[in-house]
Amino acid sequence: MTQTAAILGGGVIGGGWAARFLLSGWNVNIYDPDPEAERKIGEVLANARRSLPSLFETDLPAEGKLSFGTNLEAVVKDASWIQESVPERLELKQQILAQVQAVCDSNAVLASSTSGFKPSQLQKLLDNPAQLIVAHPFNPVYLLPLVELVGDIHTVTIAKTVLVDLGMFPLHVRKEIDAHIADRFLEAVWREALWLIKDGIATTGEIDDAIRFGFGLRWAQMGLVETYRVAGGESGMAHFLAQFGPALKWPWTKLMDVPELTDELINLIADQSDDQSGNHSIRQLERIRDDNLVGILRALKTRNWGAGEILNLHDRQLRPEHTAPENKPFVSIKRSIPIDWIDYNGHMNESRYGQVFSDAADAIMEYIGADQAYIESGLSYFTVETRIRYLDETKAGERIYVNTRVLNADGKKLKLLHEMHHVDGRLLATGEQMLIHVDLNSRRACLPQTEVLAKSEQLAAAHKRLPKPDYLS
């Protein structure tokens, strides 16, 4: 049976919750007196609909039904999950939670998105305090998995099951505390940042660069402690902590109320770190970390953003100018095989051969003048057919090159042949690729511009003199 979630407060957080539930097949009722609520929620939903399905290799359930209401009782009465995300004012939250509890199903999970308040504060006006827990998510709620749960263990247990079904990660905060766990770190960083800006040490842009080009990349995959465990190396966490200890007395932050680093605290941390990460050696953790960082950095490279933009600049610094020497094929690619192209068979996945040949075609495109500016002018080549022969395995880190020749350049049609070699000369794969020149506005075939056509014909004429391989179809 389709379940119903009631969302109280339709801001960025409430909208994110609505999207998580709706795209997981739940019906969603929104309560928000703001006349703009429907538009605002609609914008969050549009963002969620374009990004959340991108995370999965399978269809999400069919969306539930979305409705808006101004009658609180009608909104909550059929809901098995009620999520309060109204503004961060204690009295406002206490009042609406009491109103809700008076009319909702007593078995429903009643949860608050509060960043800072403790359940005991929110429960003040409630007849059944145990029904109310904190379920604190992170923006954007439709993409980030973390939800901090605080409160009655019975309600938290039910909530965990629901959140896992939504694809989220419930973190049970076992003792209530102001700002739970994550926001304590955010608040500490925020306070330090305010000092740096106020004292003229760094601008907001410099602060963000210090985060996203350094430790921010680390924290997307391992947290604070596991990162230090790896940095500490073979001598172990307790040794690392003892070394690191003196800095606690140094003015490395303006936030100077520091716990004493006793042997007891050192051992507690070292033991917890063993429990957390001890099933991997430091050497294994280093490689896991590096592989993760390669994947994250390459993802940012595809988007040409942050650290990925720096990598793209460096690619352009490194890349030699393409030339088309007489009587030789065109060398379109020279590179090594990145770690993230390897599949469960321990070799480069077949689809990545296609990517290498697609990149090889791009090199030809650039050479004949069908480059970025040409595409922006509304013209491009689309591939209509490929035939790839996989002759030998290719492993991570192996260096390869691709010889490309133009087999045919005839008006709208362009036929390429790519031969991918190991740097030792072995032929690893061949790719025949048929392309058609298109108008990007009509998405239909059309003739290339004269100069582009001339340059492709010139390559075709030169390459015709090369001996024709016998495997060609």
Added chain:
Amino acid sequence: MTQTAAILGGGVIGGGWAARFLLSGWNVNIYDPDPEAERKIGEVLANARRSLPSLFETDLPAEGKLSFGTNLEAVVKDASWIQESVPERLELKQQILAQVQAVCDSNAVLASSTSGFKPSQLQKLLDNPAQLIVAHPFNPVYLLPLVELVGDIHTVTIAKTVLVDLGMFPLHVRKEIDAHIADRFLEAVWREALWLIKDGIATTGEIDDAIRFGFGLRWAQMGLVETYRVAGGESGMAHFLAQFGPALKWPWTKLMDVPELTDELINLIADQSDDQSGNHSIRQLERIRDDNLVGILRALKTRNWGAGEILNLHDRQLRPEHTAPENKPFVSIKRSIPIDWIDYNGHMNESRYGQVFSDAADAIMEYIGADQAYIESGLSYFTVETRIRYLDETKAGERIYVNTRVLNADGKKLKLLHEMHHVDGRLLATGEQMLIHVDLNSRRACLPQTEVLAKSEQLAAAHKRLPKPDYLS
């Protein structure tokens, strides 16, 4: 001319610097009295050699020459960059820097990796203080781009050029301060974490989960301020700050020495944020952020680590059991097209069609019993040839399905035909795929296990009754 870098201190940081220079074509001289130095540097280099080339789509320069020495003068005399990474003890650093300056090229950049000390502290014994700057990198140095530069503007300017040539991101810290910028944040988080552990609120594992499943993912692509700018929405940064202000008085961290959030400070932050991010609207920034997060999360998914592991679990929850109904092709894939599969033509890149068909083959593999356990037993299928016809464009977010049939199952040979459809029924692409069964130890062709062969023959027999498409080669 090949340049030379001298690395003083061969720990994790010194080794990381050595790798950056060496893999960028520099000669590298290492000075470290530790008899284990060569082994330790070797391990860092091995990690760097497998991961750093993975970041680029082109060859790195040929590696320079690596040498080790115990004569400080010989190690530094030809170097145009000298990087000190000895243990974090002020007197030790002061002494070695003075010894180096007495014998090195006066035009060389002399740089310290110190996390905490200011240039003025390190320069105490130097005749030419301006030659010494701080160049503070982040572990792993061979992957993370950030280097904080502090010191004389002339030396910093030269250093910037070198670091950009190494593919790194130099951040000029304009005023010297203990712990520069990034480590002030790390120290604040570390101090807060010590309280949480000491007070029994959270374990190290819970702390790391609170980071890597939440704000850590955000900070890999946008820092603190830009993230809040997006969260604040259309009402603007100054409005957001004013709202956020009261929390500074609340006990959201134990680190309570807080600057006063005056209008002046609010305006300073808002203006800097405009300079930093004002060329994108909030709506654009939201989409940039979401696309980045999708890419990062998908990268972690490939590695089945952190937030990626949670996504893989959810995929398994969502995925229906595959069935092979009589008189119908096998539905091998039902999914939507993720954002990161789109190329510069605004449609799914050709190589991703290959990936869809590779995944479709995996579904058949699982069905016939050539699954993970079978692969671990040393047997698998390798693709030897594919032919793909691209019939229509596919855009981000579009839902597709793939009908797969077994055209032939004959001993070691398996031939599949994949037809990729838009959810509206349109045929988008076809893929013919020839596979060979292999022994993963010898990497040679061999017969499948009896049950696997029987199941594939059974599918082939059923699918032979379907009408044969006329485009088949």
